[in-house]
Amino acid sequence: MRTSSIADRVRQIRGSGIREFFDIAQRMEGAISLGVGEPDFVTPWSIREACIFSLEKGYTSYTSNWGLPELREPISDKIYKESGVYYEPEGEILITTGVSEAFDLALRAIINSNDEIILHEPSYVSYKPCTVFAGGAPVCVDTEVGDEFRLRAEKIEEKITEQTKAVILSYPNNPTGATMRKKDLEEIAEVVNEHDLIVISDEIYGKLTYEGKHTCFSSLNGMRERTILLNGFSKAYAMTGWRIGYAAGNKDIIEAMMKIHQYIMLCAPITAQMAAVEALRCDDEVERMVSEYNKRRRLMVEGLTEIGLSCFEPKGAFYTFPSIENTGLTSEEFAKRLLFEEKVVVIPGSIFGACGEGFIRCSYAVSQYELKEALERMGRFLEKHRIV
Amino acid sequence: MKEEGKEEEILKILEENARISDKEIARMLGIEVNEVKEIISKLERAGVIRKYKAVINYEKAGIETVQALIDVKVSPERNTGYDSVAERISRFPEVKSVRLVSGEYDLSVLVSGKTMHEVAYFVAEKIAPLEQVRNTVTHFLLKTYKENGEIYEEEEKGERLAVTL
Ligand SMILES: Cc1ncc(COP(=O)(O)O)c(C=O)c1O
Numbered sequence: 001m002r003t004s005s006i007a008d009r010v011r012q013i014r015g016s017g018i019r020e021f022f023d024i025a026q027r028m029e030g031a032i033s034l035g036v037g038e039p040d041f042v043t044p045w046s047i048r049e050a051c052i053f054s055l056e057k058g059y060t061s062y063t064s065n066w067g068l069p070e071l072r073e074p075i076s077d078k079i080y081k082e083s084g085v086y087y088e089p090e091g092e093i094l095i096t097t098g099v100s101e102a103f104d105l106a107l108r109a110i111i112n113s114n115d116e117i118i119l120h121e122p123s124y125v126s127y128k129p130c131t132v133f134a135g136g137a138p139v140c141v142d143t144e145v146g147d148e149f150r151l152r153a154e155k156i157e158e159k160i161t162e163q164t165k166a167v168i169l170s171y172p173n174n175p176t177g178a179t180m181r182k183k184d185l186e187e188i189a190e191v192v193n194e195h196d197l198i199v200i201s202d203e204i205y206g207k208l209t210y211e212g213k214h215t216c217f218s219s220l221n222g223m224r225e226r227t228i229l230l231n232g233f234s235k236a237y238a239m240t241g242w243r244i245g246y247a248a249g250n251k252d253i254i255e256a257m258m259k260i261h262q263y264i265m266l267c268a269p270i271t272a273q274m275a276a277v278e279a280l281r282c283d284d285e286v287e288r289m290v291s292e293y294n295k296r297r298r299l300m301v302e303g304l305t306e307i308g309l310s311c312f313e314p315k316g317a318f319y320t321f322p323s324i325e326n327t328g329l330t331s332e333e334f335a336k337r338l339l340f341e342e343k344v345v346v347i348p349g350s351i352f353g354a355c356g357e358g359f360i361r362c363s364y365a366v367s368q369y370e371l372k373e374a375l376e377r378m379g380r381f382l383e384k385h386r387i388v
Numbered sequence: 389m390k391e392e393g394k395e396e397e398i399l400k401i402l403e404e405n406a407r408i409s410d411k412e413i414a415r416m417l418g419i420e421v422n423e424v425k426e427i428i429s430k431l432e433r434a435g436v437i438r439k440y441k442a443v444i445n446y447e448k449a450g451i452e453t454v455q456a457l458i459d460v461k462v463s464p465e466r467n468t469g470y471d472s473v474a475e476r477i478s479r480f481p482e483v484k485s486v487r488l489v490s491g492e493y494d495l496s497v498l499v500s501g502k503t504m505h506e507v508a509y510f511v512a513e514k515i516a517p518l519e520q521v522r523n524t525v526t527h528f529l530l531k532t533y534k535e536n537g538e539i540y541e542e543e544e545k546g547e548r549l550a551v552t553l
Contacts, residue, residue, distance in 0.1 A: 022551045037552035125553045262449075297415035302415045345550050 013129045017207045017349060021336055025345045027373055029308070032374045034362040035345035037174065039238035042283040043275070046239065050278035051271055059270050065247070065262040068096020068273045074280045083216035085224055085276040087248040089286040094258050095276075097268045099204050099232040099245035100126065101261070106200045106228045106247060107134035109256035115165035120151040121353025122321070124202070125176045137163070142355040145312050145323065149178035153187035160191075169217055174206035175352045175361035176321040177297075177314020182215045189220045198253075204245070205317040207236035207286060210294045212315065216249070225250050228257075235317075236286050237279045242272040291319050296371055303371070304362070307379035319366040321349065325358040327382070334360060341384070342377040394419065398427055399436070409474075415528040443538050453500055454528065455484070456507045458493040458515065461523040470494060473520045480511050493525070504528060 005009060025035060042048075063192055066072065072089035079347055080086050087093050096102040103126065107117070111137045119127045120141045131138040139159050143149040149252035156167060159218035170179045202219040275342030295310070297314065304311040304322045324334045331348035336346050349359030364371060394417065401413055410428070412422040431437045446453050459476070464470050470488050473494055478486045485498040497515070501507040508526065516524050532540055 026550045028550075031550060032549035033548075036548055038548060040548070139498040298418050299412065299415050346553065347553065351553065 008336070009132050009135070015134060018293075018332060018348065021332070021339070027341055028343060028345075031339065031343040031345055032366070032370050032377070034189050034366060034371075035347050035364045038240040038365065039235065039289065040365050040367060041238040042148060042372075043238050043242070044279075044282055046282060046285075047103040047239070047275050047278045051275040054271060054274035058233055058287045059274055061270060063095075063273060065267055065271050066090075066093070067268055068270070068277070069176040071095055071273050071280075072246075074277065075248075078280060079216070079229075079248060083219040084232075085216060085219050085229075087229075088251075091251050092248055092254050094261060095268050095273060096232075096245045096247060096261065097265055097274045098234060098243045099202060099230050101265060101268075102230045102232070102245045102257070103127075103200070104130050104248040105138040105260050106230065106253075107131055107136060107206070108260050109253055109298055110165060110198055110228075111136040112165075114163060115161075116161060116163040117166050117168060118156055118159050118164060120170070122149070122173075122349060122356035122359070123170050123352060125351060127168055127170070127338045132358065136167075138294050139164070140353060142353070143178070144355070145359075147178040148312065149173060149182055149321075150184050151188065152184070153191045156188060157191050157195075160195050160197075164195065164197060164201055167192065169199055169201045171203075172209055172214070172314075172316025174205065174317055175319050175347065175349065175356065175359075176312065177317045177319045178312075179209060179212065179214070181212070182220075185215055186220055189217075189223050192226055193222055198207050199223065200230065201227055202229065202230045204235050206231065208290060208292070208293060208295060208318060209316045210290070214316070220277040223230050228253055233276050233279055236289075236323060237276075237282065238289065239272075239275070239279065242269075242275055244268055244272045292362065296366075296368060299368065300362065300364045300371060301312055303375040304378075307375060308382055309378075318363055319358050320364065321356075321360045322362065323359055324371065327385070328357065331357055331360050338378065338381055342381045344381075345375050345376045394423075395427055395431065398424065399431070402428075402437065404441075406442075439522075440451040441447050445532075445540050448487075452502065454502065454504050454507050454510070455498060455500045456529060458495075458497040458499055458511055459493040459527070460497055460521055461492075461493040462517065463520050463522055464494075465520060473518060476518065477515060480510075480514060482507075482514075493523070529531045 067266060069089060073095045075093055076087050076089045107130055111134045115136050116139045117131045117136045117137045118141060120143050127140045141155045141159055143151055159258040199217055206214040218224045218229050228247055228249040230247055233239040247254060299311055300320050301311050304320060309324060311320055316319055324331060325335060331350050335346050335348045338346060347361040349356030397417055398413060401408060410421050410424045414424045454536060462470055465472055474486050474488060477497060481495055482486055482499050482501055483497055484500050487496045489496045490510055499507050501510060511526055515521060
């Protein structure tokens with residue numbers, strides 16, 4: 001056999017030693033997990049019911065490569081209603097197998113080899129590897145707690161070269177819960193315009209915004225043509241397992257993404273698309289869940305502060321990102337010891353980029369009961385080690 | 389948050405969990421504990437909050453109870469309509485709820501007792517003979533699936549992974 005049968009660009013992405021820790025965490029009996037990245041709610045019943053009904057009626061075939069028109073139309077309406085941007089259901093909206101697929105398509109549709117893609121950290125773990133797989137070169141920009149983990153236009157500008165093709169924007173942010181103000185986004189829009197860049201805006205947590213209103217990046221002046229807007233059903237509708245997302249953008253880019261999609265995926269599952277149609281009629285359910293997350297968000301921020309961890313106040317998604325710097329432990333050590341000593345799962349911040357070191361991600365997509373119990377255990381842990 | 393907004397939020401929280409502490413409510417809503425106390429006592433005084441009770445699955449507790457829904461057809465009275473007879477029925481402790489409804493019959497009455505015999509006897513003795521009552525139909529409850537917004541069977545929870553990034 002050759003030295004390696006695995007392609008270089010796959011080999012260069014390393015699963016770090018943290019995998020082993022995650023395996024242990026997955027299996028530990030009696031553990032409370034704040035390591036979850038998905039809602040604790042089951043998909044609302046009316047959505048599940050619509051799906052069952054579609055199966056009973058025999059909807060089990062492929063759909064159009066673009067996705068069901070009955071789904072693209074209300075998505076177009078919804079984007080228009082919420083942010084004032086109109087996307088043609090024919091040709092400007094593509095239904096995908098989760099935002100995950102849409103993200104991969106977006107990168108592959110635009111990257112020529114060694115194009116540079118600017119992304120901010122800490123952020124969702126998939127961005128960097130997907131960029132590499134697509135043949136691009138990720139260029140990271142740090143965001144800081146002192147600046148509420150916002151991405152600054154001037155920081156983007158510092159990293160721009162001849163090779164820069166696009167910027168990935170991910171707010172409300174996983175793992176920090178940070179959001180961007182409209183003004184921050186407008187400054188970015190200016191830079192994007194000036195340097196003729198594309199923006200891939202992952203707005204999957206947009207609905208989960210607790211203070212202020214989420215601004216859709218493509219609603220900014222001149223940005224509709226430059227933005228690939230990604231969104232989906234996983235988080236806001238508690239539909240992670242259904243695998244439904246979508247991309248909206250200008251005809252050329254969406255057409256290019258569709259070209260790839262039709263060969264690699266063909267279409268998103270019809271059953272899930274049927275369910276998604278119903279989901280778009282379930283605003284009340286979304287509101288109910290958002291209101292519950294908001295309560296837990298406040299409980300958690302106060303609770304963390306009380307046990308001695310300083311915590312940036314997240315305004316979106318369902319994560320808190322407290323600093324553990326005063327414990328003198330690395331985020332990985334902290335997470336490991338907390339798991340073994342008190343059986344609470346948290347995610348080391350370093351997973352989300354080097355500048356995430358010194359923080360841990362704690363999800364509040366857990367019941368209030370679990371949240372309280374976890375905080376109690378964490379408090380005991382901190383006290384025991386007199387690290388507070 | 390507006391005043392009425394806070395009241396509604398607090399009511400919803402208490403409806404979900406009446407044993408929650410004022411401090412926790414305050415945290416959830418991002419307001420002061422004193423304000424929570426004030427709002428709750430105001431709602432209690434105004435009779436908006438009637439009582440704090442538990443939702444109990446007696447079957448699970450192994451305590452036998454029998455409940456029946458009684459459809460009652462009534463001749464309304466000239467001045468008071470359905471009110472006087474409804475109030476009269478309401479006073480019996482065996483009666484858990486009384487509602488005026490549209491349709492075939494007029495009052496829907498929930499009666500609770502230890503045995504079927506006891507419930508049937510109560511209806512025959514106390515409700516059927518009332519002057520304004522023209523007819524009763526008794527439906528014994530066989531199984532409760534959902535009560536006060538709570539589904540009785542084990543909570544549905546898919547298994548989630550402990551770690552997802
Ligand atoms: C920021 C972000 N984008 C995308 C995804 C994946 O979404 P989907 O389930 O639609 O593929 C996640 C999931 O955790 C996420 O946090």
